[in-house]
Amino acid sequence: MEMEFHRSYSTSSSSSSSHHNNKQLYSLSSQRSLASIPSLNHHQSSSATYHHCLATLKGHTSSYISSLTLAGKFLYTGSSNREIRSWNHTTAASSAAGASAVTAGKGAVKSLVVQSDKLFSAHQDYKIRVWKITTNVNDGEDEDDAWGAEVKYTRVATLPTLGDRACKVLNPKNHVQIRRHKKCTWVHHVDTVSALALSRDHALLYSVSWDRSIKIWRTTDFTCVESVNNAHDDAINAVAVSRDGHVYTGSADKKIKIWRNNQNRNENEKKGIRHCLVGTLEKHKSGINALALSVDGSVLYSGACDRSILVWEKRREGEGEGEGIMVVVGALRGHTKSILCLAVVGDLVCSGSADKSIRVWRGVRGGGGGGGEYECLAVLEGHMGPVKCLAAVEDKGNDSASEACFLVYSGGLDCDVKLIKINVRELI
Numbered sequence: 001m002e003m004e005f006h007r008s009y010s011t012s013s014s015s016s017s018s019h020h021n022n023k024q025l026y027s028l029s030s031q032r033s034l035a036s037i038p039s040l041n042h043h044q045s046s047s048a049t050y051h052h053c054l055a056t057l058k059g060h061t062s063s064y065i066s067s068l069t070l071a072g073k074f075l076y077t078g079s080s081n082r083e084i085r086s087w088n089h090t091t092a093a094s095s096a097a098g099a100s101a102v103t104a105g106k107g108a109v110k111s112l113v114v115q116s117d118k119l120f121s122a123h124q125d126y127k128i129r130v131w132k133i134t135t136n137v138n139d140g141e142d143e144d145d146a147w148g149a150e151v152k153y154t155r156v157a158t159l160p161t162l163g164d165r166a167c168k169v170l171n172p173k174n175h176v177q178i179r180r181h182k183k184c185t186w187v188h189h190v191d192t193v194s195a196l197a198l199s200r201d202h203a204l205l206y207s208v209s210w211d212r213s214i215k216i217w218r219t220t221d222f223t224c225v226e227s228v229n230n231a232h233d234d235a236i237n238a239v240a241v242s243r244d245g246h247v248y249t250g251s252a253d254k255k256i257k258i259w260r261n262n263q264n265r266n267e268n269e270k271k272g273i274r275h276c277l278v279g280t281l282e283k284h285k286s287g288i289n290a291l292a293l294s295v296d297g298s299v300l301y302s303g304a305c306d307r308s309i310l311v312w313e314k315r316r317e318g319e320g321e322g323e324g325i326m327v328v329v330g331a332l333r334g335h336t337k338s339i340l341c342l343a344v345v346g347d348l349v350c351s352g353s354a355d356k357s358i359r360v361w362r363g364v365r366g367g368g369g370g371g372g373e374y375e376c377l378a379v380l381e382g383h384m385g386p387v388k389c390l391a392a393v394e395d396k397g398n399d400s401a402s403e404a405c406f407l408v409y410s411g412g413l414d415c416d417v418k419l420i421k422i423n424v425r426e427l428i
Contacts, residue, residue, distance in 0.1 A: 047362075047375070047377065047424050047425060047426050048424075048425045049360070049377040049378045049422065049423065049424050049425075050422075050423045050425070051360075051378050051380060051420055051421065051422045051423070052420070052421055053382055053418055053419070053420050054407075054419045054420065054421050055418070055419040056416050056417070056418050056419075057077075057087060057099075057416070057417040057418075057419065058415070058416060058417075059077070059085050059087075059099045059101070059417075060077065060079040060081075060083060060085065060415050060417075061415060062081065062415070063079040063080040063081035063083065063415060064079065064080045064385070064388065064411075064412065064413040064414070064415050065077055065078070065079055065080075065388055065389060065411025065412060065413075065415065065416070065417055066078050066079055066080050066108040066109055066110055066388060066389065066411070067108075067109055067110055067111050067112050067122075067388075067389050067411070068112065068389045068390075068391050068409055068411045068417065069112040069113060069114060069391055070089060070391045070392075070393050070409065071114035071119075072114075073088055073089065074086050074087065074088060074089060074135075074151060075087045075088075075089040075391070075409055075417075076112050076114065076119060077112075077411060077417055078108070078109025078110070078111075078112050078121060079108070079109060079415075080107070080108040080109075081103075081108075082103050082104060082105050082106060082107060082108070082109060082123070083101055083102070083103045083109070084101065084102050084103070084104070084109055084112070084119075084121060084131075084153070085099045085100065085101045086099060086100050086101075086133075086151040087099050087417075089393075089407070089409070089419070100150045100151040100152070100153070102131070102153040104121070104123070104129055104155065105123040105124070105125040105127055105129065106123070106124065106125040107123065107124025107125055107192070108123070108124045108192075109121050109122070109123060109124075110122045110123065110124060110192060110193060110194050110195065111193070111194065111195045111196040112196070113196045113197065113198055113205070114133075115198055115202045115205075115219055116202070117132055117133055117134070118130055118131065118132060118133070118156070118219070119131040119133050119153070120196055120205060122193035122194065122195065122196050122207060123192075123193060124192045124193075126188070126189045126190060126191060126192065126193060126209075126211075127158055127159065127189075127193065128158070128159035128189075128193055128196070128205075128207055128217070129155060129157070129158050129159070130155070130156050130157040130158070130159065130222060131153045131154060131155055131156065132153070132154040132155075132156050133151055133152070133153060133154075134151070134152045134154070135150070135151055135152075136150045136151075136152055157222045159207075159217060159222055159224070160185075160187040160188060160224055161222050161223070164187050164222070164223055164224055165185060165187060165188075168185040168186070168187055169185055174186055174187075176229060178190045178211070186224075186227045186229065187215070187224040187227065189207065189209040189211055189213065189215065190209075190211045191209050191210040191211035191235070192209060192210045193207050193208075193209050194208055194209055194210055194235070194236060194237050194238070195207070195208050195236075195237065195238050195239045196239070197239045197240060197241045197247075198219070198241065199241055199245070200241070200242075200243050200245070202219060203218065203219060203220070204216050204217065204218065204219065204225075205217040205218075205219050206239050206241060206247060207239075208231075208236035208237075208238070208239045208249055209235075209236060210235035210236065210237075211235075212229070212230055212231060212232050212233070212234065212235065212236060212251075213227055213228060213229045213230070213231055213236075214227070214228040214231045214236065214239070214247070214249060214259070214275070215227045215228075216274070216275065225274070226274050226275060228259070228275060231249060231257065231259075232249065232251035232252075232253050232255060232257065233251070233253040233255075234251050234252035234253035234287070235251060235252045235287075236249050236250070236251045236252075237250055237251060237252060237287070237288060237289050237290070238250035238288060238289065238290050238291040238302075239291065240291040240292060240293050240300070242293055242297035243296070243297045244297060245260060245261050246258055246259070246260055246278075246297075247259040247260070247261075247275065248291050248293070248300060249291075250288035250289070250290070250291045250302055250304075251287070251288055252287035252288070253287070254282065254284045254285065254286060254287060254288065254304070255280055255281065255282050255284075255288070256280070256281040256282075256284075256288060256291070256300075256302055256312075256326075257277060257279070257280050257281075258277070258278050258279035258280070258281070258325065258326065259275045259276065259277055259278065260275065260276060260278045261274060261275055262274055262275065262276045278325065279325040279326070281302075281312060281326055281328070283310055283328045284302065284304040284306055284308070284310060285304070285306040286304050286305035286306040286338075287304060287305050288302055288303070288304045289303055289304060289305065289338060289339060289340050289341070290302070290303040290339060290340060290341045290342040290351075291303075291342065292342035292343060292344045292349065293344065294344055295344065295346070297314075298313060298314045299311060299312065299313050299314070299363075300312040300313075300314075300326050301342050301344070301349055302342075303338075303339025303340070303341070303342050303351055304338070304339055305338040305339075306338075307333065307335050307336065307337060307338060307339065307353075308331040308332065308333050308339070309331065309332040309333075309335075309339055309342070309349070309351055309361075310328055310330075310331050310332075311328070311329050311330055311331070311332065311374075312326035312327060312328050312329065313326065313327060313329050314326055314327075315327060332349075332351075332359075332361055332374055332376075334359055334376055334379075335351065335353040335355050335357065335359060336353075336355045337353050337354035337355040337386075338353060338354040339351055339352070339353055340352050340353060340354055340386060340387060340388055340389075341387065341388060341389050341390045342390065343390035343391055343392045343408070344392070345392035345393060345394060345406055345408075346394055346404065346406065347362055347363060348360055348361065348362050348377070348392070348406060348422075348424075349361040349362070349374075350390050350392055350408055351390075352386075352387030352388065352389070352390045352410055352412075353386065353387060354386040354387075355386075356381065356383045356384065356385060356386060356387060356412070357379055357380060357381050357383075357387070358379070358380040358381075358383075358387055358390070358408065358410055358420075359376055359378070359379055359380070360376070360377045360378045360379075360380065360408075360422060361374050361375065361376055361377065362374065362375050362377055362424070377422070377424060378422060380408070380410075380420055382418060382420075383410065383412040383414055383416065383418065384412070384414040384416075385412045385413030385414035385415075386412060386413045387410050387411070387412050388411055388412055388413055389410070389411040390408065390409065390410050390411075391408075391409045392406055392407065392408045392409070393406070393407050394406055394407075395407050395421065400425075403423050403424065403425045403426075404423075404424045404426075405421065405422065405423050405424075406421070406422045406424075407419060407420070407421055407422075408420045408421075408422060
């Protein structure tokens with residue numbers, strides 16, 4: 001497949017002539033109204049933000065971008081026509097980055113996560129595929145500098161594995177009802193696998209599906225160790241795992257549920273139950289599409305079809321019952337259509353929407369939003385279709401002590417992947 005690479009250098013500031021780019025300061029309001037206050041004067045803002053599109057990566061020419069993730073020196077993208085491609089993201093801004101591709105399954109690649117030299121991909125055909133990834137570079141060329149390095153994919157497993165299915169199929173207790181006249185073993189997803197997430201130690205892989213179930217897999221032997229069936233009342237669209245082991249799932253049923261790995265499981269192990277429900281968050285007015293956690297796991301962001309991003313903070317010690325459970329502190333509003341994706345990098349929160357724009361937010365105090373006020377640092381426009389997926393990373397090449405630089409990758413229904421550099425300069 002022919003690959004195109006386009007670069008633009010149009011630089012704009014967050015206070016450009018477009019009224020959408022006006023920097024705003026939002027105070028997160030009470031739980032009852034969950035409304036954001038009007039924008040304040042620009043001089044009250046603590047930073048100046050500049051952004052420009054470094055590149056538009058065109059490899060998925062006939063299908064939209066359905067997922068992407070960053071791992072090491074590479075960006076991995078999945079498309080609606082079952083294709084996975086890789087790009088060297090460290091050199092994309094300076095040369096026509098090479099890309100490698102593989103196709104598998106049927107339908108869209110819905111989610112991608114990387115663990116060491118393994119890539120896990122979630123698919124619309126109800127399967128999870130595991131790939132060993134190796135990088136081929138020319139003799140004498142450093143992988144870090146090889147913009148044309150080829151990534152080779154070797155499929156090592158499809159989940160559930162044949163062995164996993166075989167050992168479950170003979171015991172009737174392992175069969176669950178999935179339709180009126182159909183049963184299958186509990187290790188199977190029976191609808192689109194919509195999202196994946198790894199535990200902090202990478203020992204477990206969590207998958208969620210439109211079949212309303214959560215499944216937990218060991219990454220060492222790819223065995224399904226647990227399934228939470230009927231975890232929600234509708235399709236599950238998002239999953240996020242915190243450092244303390246809490247698992248958050250967001251669903252079309254408008255709810256976020258919090259699950260915890262039950263450490264005292266002598267009795268529960270007999271029932272095959274390890275993860276237990278510890279909380280349900282209900283404030284969205286429509287289906288939830290995206291979840292993201294702050295770096296320390298103390299703040300949860302949720303995006304939904306109601307056009308809002310709700311901000312949830314963890315209860316602190318001494319605040320009564322429910323320690324560790326999230327409570328809503330307010331909403332970030334500005335998008336005019338559904339929130340489709342979220343990404344957190346440093347103290348920034350990036351949101352992608354069906355309105356074709358990306359908004360970049362930052363908590364004014366306490367980093368990560370603990371202070372209850374947020375700045376909308378920038379509105380990034382350029383996609384010709386809804387923004388479906390996001391990934392972001394700090395730009396380590398920045399030498400200015402007064403600036404924080406970030407690289408944001410976005411994939412859209414316009415079949416493009418855009419690389420946008422954001423510079424946040426603190427004002428003195």
